[in-house]
Amino acid sequence: MSVIELDGLRKEFTVRVKAGRLRREKRTVTAVDGIDLRVERGELLGYIGPNGAGKSTTLKMLTGVLTPSAGRARVCGLRPVADRTRLALRIGVVFGQRSQLWWDLPLADSFDLLRHLYRVPAAAHAARLRRCRDLLDLDDFLATPVRQLSLGQRMRGELTAALLHDPQVLFLDEPTIGLDVVSRQAVRGFLAELGRTGDTTLVLTTHDLADIERLCARLVVVDHGRVVHDGTIAALHARYGSRRLVVADLDAPLAVPPRPAGAALHRVEADGHRLVYALESAGVAEVVSALAGLAALRDLSIVEPDIEDVVARLYRSPAPDPRRPS
Amino acid sequence: MAGLRKEGNGVGSVTATAAPSTSANVTRWFRTFGAISRAGFRRYSTYRQAALAGAVTNTVFGFLHCAVLLAAAGSGTVGGYDRPRLATFVWMGQGLLAVVLLWGWTDLADRIRTGDVAADLLRPVHPVTSYLATDLGRAGYAALARLLPPVLVGPLFFDVYLPSRWPTVGLFVVSVVTAVVLCFGCRFLVNAAAYWWQDARGPVLLWTLGSGVLAGLYFPLRFLPDWLQLVLWFGTPFPSLMQTPLDVLVERDPPAVQVGLVALQLGWAVLVLAACRLVQRRAERRLVVQGG
Amino acid sequence: MTAADRPARPGGTFGAYRALLGAQARAQTTYRASFLLDLVGNVGATVFDVVTVLVIYGVTRELGGFTLRETLVMVGLSSSAFAVADLLVGNIERLPTHVRTGLFDAVLLRPLGALPQLLLMNLPLRKVSRGLFGVGVLVVALTSAGIDWTPARVALAVVAPLAGVVFFGSLFVATATVSFWWVDSGELANSVTYGGRDFTTYPATVFDGWFRAAFAYGLGFAFVSYQPALALLGRADPLGLPSWAGWAAPGVALVAVAVAAAAWRTGIRHYRSTGS
Numbered sequence: 047m048s049v050i051e052l053d054g055l056r057k058e059f060t061v062r063v064k065a066g067r068l069r070r071e072k073r074t075v076t077a078v079d080g081i082d083l084r085v086e087r088g089e090l091l092g093y094i095g096p097n098g099a100g101k102s103t104t105l106k107m108l109t110g111v112l113t114p115s116a117g118r119a120r121v122c123g124l125r126p127v128a129d130r131t132r133l134a135l136r137i138g139v140v141f142g143q144r145s146q147l148w149w150d151l152p153l154a155d156s157f158d159l160l161r162h163l164y165r166v167p168a169a170a171h172a173a174r175l176r177r178c179r180d181l182l183d184l185d186d187f188l189a190t191p192v193r194q195l196s197l198g199q200r201m202r203g204e205l206t207a208a209l210l211h212d213p214q215v216l217f218l219d220e221p222t223i224g225l226d227v228v229s230r231q232a233v234r235g236f237l238a239e240l241g242r243t244g245d246t247t248l249v250l251t252t253h254d255l256a257d258i259e260r261l262c263a264r265l266v267v268v269d270h271g272r273v274v275h276d277g278t279i280a281a282l283h284a285r286y287g288s289r290r291l292v293v294a295d296l297d298a299p300l301a302v303p304p305r306p307a308g309a310a311l312h313r314v315e316a317d318g319h320r321l322v323y324a325l326e327s328a329g330v331a332e333v334v335s336a337l338a339g340l341a342a343l344r345d346l347s348i349v350e351p352d353i354e355d356v357v358a359r360l361y362r363s364p365a366p367d368p369r370r371p372s
Numbered sequence: 373m374a375g376l377r378k379e380g381n382g383v384g385s386v387t388a389t390a391a392p393s394t395s396a397n398v399t400r401w402f403r404t405f406g407a408i409s410r411a412g413f414r415r416y417s418t419y420r421q422a423a424l425a426g427a428v429t430n431t432v433f434g435f436l437h438c439a440v441l442l443a444a445a446g447s448g449t450v451g452g453y454d455r456p457r458l459a460t461f462v463w464m465g466q467g468l469l470a471v472v473l474l475w476g477w478t479d480l481a482d483r484i485r486t487g488d489v490a491a492d493l494l495r496p497v498h499p500v501t502s503y504l505a506t507d508l509g510r511a512g513y514a515a516l517a518r519l520l521p522p523v524l525v526g527p528l529f530f531d532v533y534l535p536s537r538w539p540t541v542g543l544f545v546v547s548v549v550t551a552v553v554l555c556f557g558c559r560f561l562v563n564a565a566a567y568w569w570q571d572a573r574g575p576v577l578l579w580t581l582g583s584g585v586l587a588g589l590y591f592p593l594r595f596l597p598d599w600l601q602l603v604l605w606f607g608t609p610f611p612s613l614m615q616t617p618l619d620v621l622v623e624r625d626p627p628a629v630q631v632g633l634v635a636l637q638l639g640w641a642v643l644v645l646a647a648c649r650l651v652q653r654r655a656e657r658r659l660v661v662q663g664g
Numbered sequence: 665m666t667a668a669d670r671p672a673r674p675g676g677t678f679g680a681y682r683a684l685l686g687a688q689a690r691a692q693t694t695y696r697a698s699f700l701l702d703l704v705g706n707v708g709a710t711v712f713d714v715v716t717v718l719v720i721y722g723v724t725r726e727l728g729g730f731t732l733r734e735t736l737v738m739v740g741l742s743s744s745a746f747a748v749a750d751l752l753v754g755n756i757e758r759l760p761t762h763v764r765t766g767l768f769d770a771v772l773l774r775p776l777g778a779l780p781q782l783l784l785m786n787l788p789l790r791k792v793s794r795g796l797f798g799v800g801v802l803v804v805a806l807t808s809a810g811i812d813w814t815p816a817r818v819a820l821a822v823v824a825p826l827a828g829v830v831f832f833g834s835l836f837v838a839t840a841t842v843s844f845w846w847v848d849s850g851e852l853a854n855s856v857t858y859g860g861r862d863f864t865t866y867p868a869t870v871f872d873g874w875f876r877a878a879f880a881y882g883l884g885f886a887f888v889s890y891q892p893a894l895a896l897l898g899r900a901d902p903l904g905l906p907s908w909a910g911w912a913a914p915g916v917a918l919v920a921v922a923v924a925a926a927a928w929r930t931g932i933r934h935y936r937s938t939g940s
Contacts, residue, residue, distance in 0.1 A: 106769070106937050112935070113934075163774055419848070433859060435875050436862045578705060
């Protein structure tokens with residue numbers, strides 16, 4: 047049995063749109079448009095897509111917050127909405143923009159309260175808390191009321207709060223949003239460690255593709271409420287013919303940089319001293335020969351495809367056929 | 373609080389560089405005041421659905437209060453009001469409630485608590501003036517969205533009293549505007565407690581508690597013994613918030629008394645606004661001193 | 665499955681709720697002075713409701729055919745029931761705020777019922793004073809109304825206010841669910857909750873026409889204070905209902921609970937979490 051099973055999951059909202067001065071029209075918006083997905087125990091799944099693609103809506107349906115309009119969802123074998131409180135004992139959730147903690151209470155009190163809410167035996171609670179304290183450096187602010195924590199500190203607290211009852215699945219919605227570099231590294235490192243050691247299933251939505259590259263073997267890309275890619279990162283590059291980049295450093299800038307056929311001028315940097323070409327059908331040699339006649343090349347390097355670039359192109363392309371995973 | 377203190381220095385310098393007023397400045401002052409008022413009107417007009425819900429609620433309470441007071445009057449008069457006068461008193465009272473805005477305004481206290489008030493202090497307009505202008509804009513919107521519904525619904529179900537003397541209408545308008553200004557001043561003072569105590573919850577609670585009953589919302593204050601009426605009118609601003617405009621409208625008293633009541637109301641408004649400026653200056657000085 | 669889900673610990677769900685309540689009590693009583701002020705302030709609101717009735721009886725001898733002493737029985741039933749319901753359930757009126765700020769999401773993610781969590785999370789302990797005052801008014805009114813006490817009337821004097829608490833509590837929940845569909849419903853719920861309190865403060869004979877029909881029988885407010893008071897006082901209903909109507913309060917309260925529960929369940933299904 048898969049930990050997460052989705053079959054044709056849909057969510058529609060009716061919104062009232064202004065149509066004229068006083069008239070409002072009802073319109074149906076499909077946020078999630080038939081998602082099929084299987085996630086196995088211990089998998090680390092990156093769930094990405096542009097704003098409004100339906101990522102958060104899917105996560106909310108998986109956690110029992112939203113009722114699906116159609117389709118079937120099972121998480122840990124339970125129906126998210128109907129078995130909500132039982133499911134809550136088996137999953138952990140971190141919503142980057144929502145707090146699970148008690149605003150006015152010190153962090154330690156929030157943890158203690160969660161122990162009661164989730165009915166965790168004291169010894170197990172203490173052991174897990176100790177581990178989180180070590181890995182996430184919580185000790186400095188355990189006694190601080192949550193409202194006084196920095197965003198990075200709070201997020202480390204949220205992660206701990208989501209894990210104290212040893213959930214089978216951890217849902218993370220934008221866990222690194224707005225964090226400083228150090229906190230972001232700490233959170234990523236912690237999640238990587240979690241993925242390596244435990245059999246916790248991890249579902250992560252993010253805007254930060256570095257999170258995905260670092261953590262997730264499997265990547266699900268959604269757009270317009272549908273899955274447009276499901277597979278490894280390598281498969282994504284292969285499928286979308288990811289572009290390699292040629293970075294050329296020149297002695298002097300060119301007034302008009304050449305535009306060889308089959309390669310696109312991607313960026314101009316350092317006041318024109320550096321030109322970056324993205325290879326489409328052309329090879330490296332064609333770019334070099336186009337440049338060599340016009341300027342003195344000081345240095346040349348080739349950059350392998352970047353997931354960010356792939357995904358950006360994926361989003362730009364008109365909604366492709368939904369490819370159902372096998 | 374830390375943020376507030378930091379900004380304190382800025383406040384001092386802005387106040388110190390304010391230019392003396394000339395006639396050009398007076399024109400500009402009115403233009404600024406008008407602009408802030410219009411912004412207040414627009415800001416509150418975005419809460420259309422809440423206004424609708426509020427108007428429905430006022431209407432329901434209009435039915436409730438009107439029935440009780442009419443039952444008290446029987447077929448005669450009570451407290452000097454006949455049945456139509458009572459109906460007008462209740463329905464206009466429900467309409468005025470949101471225009472005068474007795475309850476639910478904690479903007480200033482909230483901004484003091486979060487430290488955002490520092491931004492108000494850095495503007496070249498006196499905070500009391502700018503908050504008053506915003507509040508007049510808000511009241512203007514409330515007059516359309518909140519006053520009209522109960523005032524239009526009431527007469528469909530009850531015999532209401534319409535003024536018989538033409539000066540009453542003008543006097544009523546003056547009285548309502550004065551009541552808005554006065555009520556704003558009272559709310560400002562209550563909120564300003566947050567400058568000293570970080571939090572104005574206590575004063576706001578007492579204000580909420582006292583203002584409804586003492587302004588004449590629960591029952592016309594003319595039901596009370598004469599000596600208590602005198603104490604309330606001259607000793608507190610509360611009757612001037614609602615009871616006075618309503619008494620003026622239903623011509624409860626002869627013209628001379630009507631004018632006298634509005635004059636008393638104006639007196640209270642001037643007194644309270646002066647107190648607002650005084651309190652604000654004290655608060656700013658306190659911030660500046662603590663920031664230094 | 666259930667045994668694995670719920671590690672058998674002393675306390676269990678009950679312990680979880682108690683922990684929530686404890687944290688809430690700690691947070692509220694931290695600032696002792698402001699808590700005391702809140703206690704006093706909250707009693708004030710109910711005091712003024714009673715004062716209003718007294719002032720109105722100061723200018724008239726009868727209201728809808730009832731004397732002050734008779735009306736005070738209704739005031740006592742109404743204010744005790746309302747104040748206790750407001751203490752226990754009244755803060756559900758903050759649901760629109762929770763929906764808007766997304767706090768309701770967090771509530772739904774915890775392994776406890778959403779409604780009990782919301783109620784315990786903000787249980788307004790300061791309103792205890794109001795509840796006590798309401799009960800005090802009821803006791804004074806009952807002892808000074810010259811009631812001819814029988815065992816049945818003693819039972820009614822206990823059952824009616826309890827049914828009133830359940831009734832008003834259901835009303836708070838049912839009206840709050842409006843915000844699942846209409847987040848900006850603002851004070852609309854007040855028109856039925858606080859409006860109902862005002863309605864039940866006075867004899868139903870004070871009102872008339874369709875308004876009385878809607879509030880007294882449509883929404884059931886007549887059975888909260890007016891009908892039980894008639895039964896306690898031994899008066900026939902001028903509006904013509906038979907004398908057993910005074911005992912209908914528990915039944916009406918149960919209907920209210922059923923309606924509120926249905927509204928709540930439907931509301932949760934229609935809940936649209938805010939944000940992306």
